[in-house]
Every structure is written in C-alpha cells, then in structure tokens.
Amino acid sequence: MSKKYDVIVIGAGPAGYVAAIRCAQLGMNTACIDRWVDSEGKGRLGGTCLNVGCIPSKALLESSEQYEHAGHALEQHGVRLKGRQLDLKAMMARKDRVVANLTQGIQGLFRANSVDWLKGEGQLSGQGRVRFTPHEGEAEELEAGHVILAPGSVPVELPSAPYDGTYVVDSSGALEFDKVPGRLGVIGAGVIGLELGSVWRRLGSEVVLLEAQETFLTFCDEQIAGEAQKIFTRQGLDIRLGARVKGSSVDRKKRKVVVEYEDGEGTHEERFDRLIVAVGRRPATDGLVAPEVELTLDERGMLHVDDYCETTLPGVYAVGDAVRGPMLAHKGSEEGIMVAERIAGQATEMHYDTIPNVIYTLPEVAWVGRTEQALRAAATPYNRGVFPFAASGRARAMEDTTGMVKILTHQETDRILGVHVIGPQASELIAQGVIAMEFEASGEDLARTVFAHPTLSEAVHEAALATLGRPIHMGKAR
Amino acid sequence: TTPALSPAVRKLVAEHDLDAADIEGTGKGGRILKEDVLRHVEERAGDG
Numbered sequence: 001m002s003k004k005y006d007v008i009v010i011g012a013g014p015a016g017y018v019a020a021i022r023c024a025q026l027g028m029n030t031a032c033i034d035r036w037v038d039s040e041g042k043g044r045l046g047g048t049c050l051n052v053g054c055i056p057s058k059a060l061l062e063s064s065e066q067y068e069h070a071g072h073a074l075e076q077h078g079v080r081l082k083g084r085q086l087d088l089k090a091m092m093a094r095k096d097r098v099v100a101n102l103t104q105g106i107q108g109l110f111r112a113n114s115v116d117w118l119k120g121e122g123q124l125s126g127q128g129r130v131r132f133t134p135h136e137g138e139a140e141e142l143e144a145g146h147v148i149l150a151p152g153s154v155p156v157e158l159p160s161a162p163y164d165g166t167y168v169v170d171s172s173g174a175l176e177f178d179k180v181p182g183r184l185g186v187i188g189a190g191v192i193g194l195e196l197g198s199v200w201r202r203l204g205s206e207v208v209l210l211e212a213q214e215t216f217l218t219f220c221d222e223q224i225a226g227e228a229q230k231i232f233t234r235q236g237l238d239i240r241l242g243a244r245v246k247g248s249s250v251d252r253k254k255r256k257v258v259v260e261y262e263d264g265e266g267t268h269e270e271r272f273d274r275l276i277v278a279v280g281r282r283p284a285t286d287g288l289v290a291p292e293v294e295l296t297l298d299e300r301g302m303l304h305v306d307d308y309c310e311t312t313l314p315g316v317y318a319v320g321d322a323v324r325g326p327m328l329a330h331k332g333s334e335e336g337i338m339v340a341e342r343i344a345g346q347a348t349e350m351h352y353d354t355i356p357n358v359i360y361t362l363p364e365v366a367w368v369g370r371t372e373q374a375l376r377a378a379a380t381p382y383n384r385g386v387f388p389f390a391a392s393g394r395a396r397a398m399e400d401t402t403g404m405v406k407i408l409t410h411q412e413t414d415r416i417l418g419v420h421v422i423g424p425q426a427s428e429l430i431a432q433g434v435i436a437m438e439f440e441a442s443g444e445d446l447a448r449t450v451f452a453h454p455t456l457s458e459a460v461h462e463a464a465l466a467t468l469g470r471p472i473h474m475g476k477a478r
Numbered sequence: 479t480t481p482a483l484s485p486a487v488r489k490l491v492a493e494h495d496l497d498a499a500d501i502e503g504t505g506k507g508g509r510i511l512k513e514d515v516l517r518h519v520e521e522r523a524g525d526g
Contacts, residue, residue: 413513414486440505441484442512448485 005031007343008130008144010122010288012036013047015320015332016150017106022340023148024113031142032115033122033132043119043135045106046099047152048321049329052172055102057195059095060175061360064202067091068362076399086203088179095175124149125290127313146315146343149303150336151288153281153321161187161248161277167257168250171196174276180204185259185272187245189216191359193278197237198361207236208270210243210261212279219357221371221420223386223406228365228422231402243268248275283322308349309339317343331355354437358427363403366430369418369437372408381411385443385466387459389423391473394454400424405463407433407443414442414467425456432460443467481510490515 009020012034020032036044036051044051070084110117120134130147133139155170157163163170174196180203186193189211201207216239217225233239240263248259257275261268285301296304296312303318305311311318317339320332334350341348359365375382388404389395403423409416419433436446446464451457465471481498483491487510491498494515501518503510 413511413516415511415513438506439484439509440511442486444486444489444512445484448489 002141002143004143005029005116006145007031007148007340008033008122008142008146009148009150010034010124010130011047011150011152011320012045012106012117013150013152013320013332014049014329015152015336016047016148017045017110017336018333019148019150019319019336019340020115021109021113022337023343024115026340026344028145028340028344030113030115031118031144032110033118033120033130035119035121035135037119037135041135043117044103045110045117046103050103050106051099052175054329056095056099056175057171057192057199058360059098060091060199061195061362063091063094064199065362068202073399086180088177088203092176092178121287123288123290124293124295124316126293128315131290146317148336148339149288149311149316149318149322150320150332151284151322153327154284155277156280156282158187158245158277158279160245161259161275163277164250166250167255167273168248168275168277171276171278174200174274174278177274181272181274182206183272184208185210185257185270185275186278187259187275188212188278188280189239189241190278190280191357193276194232194237194359194361196276196278198232198235201236206238208238208272209240210245210259210270211239211241212244214242216241217359217365219371220365221367221406221418222373224365224367224404224420224422227403228359228361228363231363231422232361281321281327285322288322308342309335325352326355326357328355328357351438354434356430356434358430360427363400363423364426365422366426367418367420368430368433369416370408371418371420372406375408375417380417382417383409383411383414383443383467383469385409385463385468385471387462387466387471387474389456389459391462392454392456392459394456394458395424397454398424405429405459407446407460407463407467409443409467414444416441416443416446419460421460423456423459429456429460432457481508483510484512486512487515490519494519 006028007023007030009016009032012032023030038044123131125131130142184200184205184207186197186209189209197207216229242263243261245261250257256271259270283301289295303322305323309317319335321327338348338350356368385407390401395401406420408418421429443464451461462471505511
C-alpha cells in the first residue's frame with residue numbers, strides 16, 4: 001500500500017515551504033518534496049530565494065555597500081580610514097553562512113511542525129497521486145488528498161549568449177565569482193541585473209548593462225525610473241538601452257567574452273572578463289507533470305490557475321513563480337498560505353493589487369499599486385504628492401538625501417492608488433504604503449497620522465500631505 | 479458599538495457632526511471609508 005498524506009507539496013521554496021508549514025499548522029498531515037542539493041550533495045530547503053536568490057544577493061549587496069561606504073562616504077562624516085582591503089573569500093563565506101543558517105532554520109520549522117521532508121524529485125502522476133523519486137533509492141507512488149505544486153523558476157537562457165559556467169553565467173554564477181571581474185557585462189537591466197551589477201561595481205568592476213528595451217525599468221513609475229537611471233549612471237553603471245545582443249563568443253586564451261549587440265546606431269562589440277545573463281526567469285515545470293495527466297500548461301510552461309491558485313484538476317493547486325503574477329518570494333508565500341487555508345475550508349483571498357516590489361540597489365527602489373503612467377492610460381483622475389529626501393532632516397543627518405517618496409491618490413475619493421519610493425530604506429518604507437492600501441486608506445488618512453521625528457518615514461507623511469497640496473516642509477512648486 | 483474610523487473619516491464625521499452608526503461602510507469588514515462619508519453627506523444634502 002502506498003503512503004498517504006492529506007497534502008503533498010512539491011517544491012520547498014518560499015511558496016512551497018510556507019504552504020507546507022501552514023497546512024501542518026491547520027492540522028493536515030503534510031509532506032514536502034524538494035530536489036535541491038548543496039555543493040556536497042546534501043538536501044537544502046528554501047529554493048531559489050534562500051539558496052541562490054533573495055538572501056545571498058542581499059548578503060552581498062550589504063557587504064559590498066559596507067565596502068563602498070568605507071571607501072569615501074565615511075569621509076563626509078569626518079571618519080578617515082587608513083586604507084581598505086577587500087577579502088572576497090571572507091565576504092563569500094559570510095554569505096554562505098547566512099544562507100546555510102536560514103536553510104537550516106526551515107529544516108527546524110519543518111521538524112517543529114511535523115512536515116515530512118522528502119528529498120528527491122516529485123511528479124504529479126494523477127489526481128491525488130504523486131510519484132516520488134528519492135535522490136537515493138527506489139521511486140514510489142504517494143497518495144494525497146490535495147497536491148500543491150510549487151516548482152519555482154529557473155533563469156532564461158539566451159541563445160545568443162549561452163551559459164558556459166565560467167565566463168557566461170546566470171544569476172547564481174554571479175553570486176560565486178572568485179575574483180572581482182575587471183570588466184563585467186550584464187545582459188538585462190531589470191531587478192536582478194541591476195542588483196548584481198551594483199554588487200560588483202561597488203567591489204571595483206567596470207559594469208556595462210545591455211538592455212533590449214528602449215526605456216529603463218518599464219514596469220516602474222516613470223518619474224522614479226528616470227531618477228533611478230540618473231543616479232545609477234552617476235554611480236558608474238553604464239546602462240545602454242535599446243541594445244539587442246546578437247551573439248557572443250568566449251575567448252579562453254585571452255580569458256574574455258566578446259559580445260556583439262545592435263542598437264539604433266548600428267552594431268557594436270564589447271569585451272568583458274565576465275558576462276551575466278539576467279534577461280528573466282521561466283517556470284521550472286519540466287517533468288513536473290506526468291504526460292498522461294491532463295493539466296493545462298501554457299507554451300512557456302506556466303501552470304494555468306484561477307484566482308485561488310486552483311489548477312484545472314480538482315484538488316491540485318499551483319503557487320509561486322510557475323503561475324501567473326509577479327515572480328516574487330512574498331507573492332508565492334502568500335499564495336501558499338491562501339491555498340493551505342482554502343484546503344482547510346477557509347475563505348481566504350489574496351490581494352494581488354497590493355504586492356510590494358523592491359529593487360535592493362542603493363538607493364533602493366520600492367513601490368506598490370499603480371504607476372502614474374498606468375493611471376494616465378486608464379484616464380483615472382489622480383492627485384500626486386512628491387516629497388524629496390533632500391528635505392528630510394533624518395536623511396540629511398544620515399548624509400543620504402537622494403530620491404523621493406511619491407504618493408498617487410484618486411482625485412474624487414482620495415483613496416491611495418500607488419506609493420513609489422526611491423531612496424534610503426525604501427524597502428522598509430514601502431510597507432507603510434502597503435498597509436495603507438490594504439486598509440483602503442485615503443491620502444488624508446496618512447496625512448493625519450502622527451509620524452515620529454526625525455525619521456525617514458516622515459517623507460511618506462509629507463508626500464501624503466503633498467497630495468492634498470499642503471506639505472509643511474516644502475514650498476509650492478512654481 | 480462605534481465602528482473603527484480612520485483619521486480622515488474621524489475628522490470628516492466630526493466636521494459634519496455625523497453619527498458614524500448612520501453611515502454604511504463599504505471597506506474591509508464594513509469599515510467606513512472616507513468616500514462613504516462623502517457619499518453620505520452628499521445624499522443627505524440631496525434629501526434636504
């Protein structure tokens with residue numbers, strides 16, 4: 001007789017492991033299958049986010065920021081260092097410790113919640129049936145009342161710049177360089193490309209970003225994107241828009257990679273020591289579903305689901321990067337929770353309109369809700385309130401005055417429609433906008449709330465006041 | 479029981495001397511939104 005669970009989750013990334021823990025909390029007998037192995041061949045929970053995504057990239061962003069700060073920013077504070085040295089090995093080791101620590105933490109959470117961690121491949125073999133092939137041992141058929149598919153995503157490969165693992169790498173490889181590339185090319189100036197480019201620029205690389213789109217950060221509010229482009233360019237990131245990569249070749253003798261690209265002015269050639277391809281991610285659904293199972297996947301391998309993440313097969317759900325919506329860890333996790341609670345009979349819904357986005361550059365960029373260009377396109381009447389960090393006392397004291405907070409509200413109802421931040425700790429400040437939007441707050445609600453002084457959050461307060469045309473700490477724009 | 483009011487709603491209710499219990503809330507969990515108060519005020523003005 002095959003083993004039976006109430007719920008089997010395939011994938012232990014942010015969507016899958018959270019779904020599994022929530023299912024267990026709700027009293028369901030839960031198993032979570034995951035195939036991730038570390039460099040020593042041992043199973044690792046946490047998926048892309050913990051192992052090769054959010055966490056290691058933030059660890060390196062933080063370390064590289066400290067390094068850059070020690071370079072010249074401290075002098076403005078009257079702090080002089082006698083010279084600084086980069087110990088890349090130690091920096092990487094710290095990152096690896098952070099990752100190991102957190103993935104072990106999930107292991108502990110699984111144990112505490114009695115989630116069965118099954119190490120190996122999982123395949124949906126029918127309604128309520130999963131084929132589990134362990135890393136070691138025989139495959140077996142498992143039965144489940146419900147199945148949650150959370151297979152995640154993998155980097156898209158570019159035919160014109162195939163990965164070779166040394167000179168041409170994906171985002172995972174870019175977190176593992178053993179020395180700072182003298183000249184670094186990045187294909188794709190999206191979130192991942194900008195973050196990785198920033199890490200290596202701070203550590204000394206000359207960084208060129210080749211972006212096929214004609215506009216920078218198209219999904220961002222255009223004013224924020226414009227500001228970001230100015231700041232990043234000033235920092236030394238060489239951002240080339242409308243640059244379509246045609247081909248590349250690795251010259252092993254000279255240890256270079258040559259990239260050929262086209263833009264409005266013709267064909268160009270660039271030589272780099274390393275090339276990162278960061279043009280996007282695709283669902284990791286290869287082999288996830290047995291051929292005889294009738295489950296709808298689109299041509300990109302995306303699993304088709306409804307608003308509640310239910311697939312076309314009853315009792316089978318799919319969450320995270322392999323289904324529609326933004327490829328963000330917190331999006332997957334909340335979907336995991338929604339599905340777990342719906343399986344338990346609760347009427348949980350998810351607000352896709354209030355998912356925050358963050359780019360962890362310096363300054364950070366974060367936003368929630370609608371952009372100004374989207375409101376214009378939809379002919380929604382709106383008010384705009386902008387407050388620059390240059391007018392913030394706290395930002396001045398921090399010597400970190402780039403950027404702004406921008407709030408967009410409905411002209412008739414005053415309801416907050418979007419909050420956009422570029423500047424110090426934007427990733428933390430955006431939570432205020434998310435909470436406000438979750439409570440369907442108005443611009444005046446934020447304007448009439450007491451904010452501590454001096455804090456960066458006051459910029460949110462002043463931007464809200466500005467939507468009403470009455471900021472205190474800013475003169476009227478003439 | 480008095481419903482929970484946001485700062486802007488509290489202000490508007492006080493300004494128009496309204497009883498929050500008379501206003502239909504369309505927000506989360508029946509919460510009264512600023513726009514509900516504005517609609518209420520407008521309807522009342524229309525009645526008068």
